[in-house]
Amino acid sequence: MKTKILLLSVLLFSVFSVDAQIWKNMGKKVEKKIEQKASQRIERKIDKAIDKGLDKVEETPGEIGKSEKETAKKSQRNTGAQMGNAGREDSSTDELDGLSEDGNSTASLRRYSKFTFVPGEEIIAFDDFSQDAVGDLPASWVSTGTSEIVKFEHVEGNWVWFNKTKGNFVPEYLRDFPEDFTLEFDLMYDFAFGTYSNARLLNLVFSDMANPEAKLSWEGTPGYFALQKLADNYTGIEFSGLGHDGGPFITGRKAVSADASLNFTSRYKADQLINADGKNTPIHISIARMGRRMQVFANEIKVLDMTNAFERDVKLSSARFYVLNSTDADNYYISNIRYAVGKPDTRNKLLSSGTFTTSAITFNSGSAQIKPESYGILKEIADALKSEPAKSVTIIGHTDSDGSDVLNQQLSEKRADAVRQALTQEFGVSNTITAEGKGESTPVADNTAPSGKAQNRRVEFLLK
16 A cells, blocks of 8 residues: 555656646746736726716715605605606616616617607707705796605606696796797606596696786696686697596697687697506606697607697797696606707708707716617718718717816717717718717806706717
8 A cells, every 4th residue: 555655656746747847837827817817807997986987977966855845755755766766777778778888878769760859959948956955946937836846866856846736837938939949858747647536737838928927826727628718829738647537648739819710629648658657757758849830759759749739920928837736645746847949950050061069969967878869869960971971970079067077078988989879870870980078178158057057068070
């Protein structure tokens, strides 16, 4: 036995002696490999830290501030907010698949392929209520009803809360509408449309009332669209969870004029707003006036298209929200009001002048993920570029001044590249495209106001 052990030991020693140089060389390779792996892991951690910082660039969620009235409903609305956020996160992959590791958008806009809405070129007002105190009515509104600014734990931004109330709410910046304008806002509700209930109406009314504050006591009555007739002309849109039969959600349109023969009401089912994901989920409402025509979209779905929505020779002077809500169990919320004017002239500006700048391509806050409602303007840009495939394009991203200079520079670069990817991958643009960013370095408006920030968050196209 000792002999066998001795022979085995000698054999092993011989093998190790012969291969000593081989093991030495392998050790060096392993050591080098470990250094490479360590370096790669450090770089990944740095990239992750940068990306995390970018998520905070333009909007850092604050503490959950609530008034005494809001605190009384904290449990109810926190639950709704969490459900709303879940709906938003679940649907985000349908709207845009998200970002690759380097922050570029690799997503699909196919869900919005029939979305033709393009915002007006010039932003007149943008109101996200970020400068209003939680618990107060928006400073730029006048009202006879009760409402206040609230926050949610898992839904971005400040929201105007319409609880149990009856009254008119007039944003002072919605005045003197031209023949062509767009109006957008985010809408959210926390009840089930299509169920029997007391009145819960949210009407948006465009009117020729030169001084809407003088008629703040003007009221509507319950029903699908039962706004009382005024001496003034008006056209309205209704978001209502109550019909005479407790039926499904209806968007309505009613025009009133001096000539009674021109007055009529139209009703449309809007399934997009009563589906399973509707409750507690922000829904983007897009409204466009083009002369007498009015179109309304709920997310990507066109819910109303009227070719004679506005009477001839009637100047729309103001807009108001009229709310009739009989119960404090059902709530509406709105945020991110964007009013813009002018006919989009994307093709002519880009091809004739070789340059085009737009704030209509929007992104999630602090992110390079393109919002799906940007589809319309992206398609117009893509169509223009496809007509000149031999020309090269430079896309330049710009941000507002929220956040640090370094992070805004990186964010602007990622956003420009996300637009490049959308144009090439989703719209088949074959032009040579380069992407770069200028961060917050070249503002075109005041960064201390929400409207100015909205203008500074823009994408520039240079055609050569």
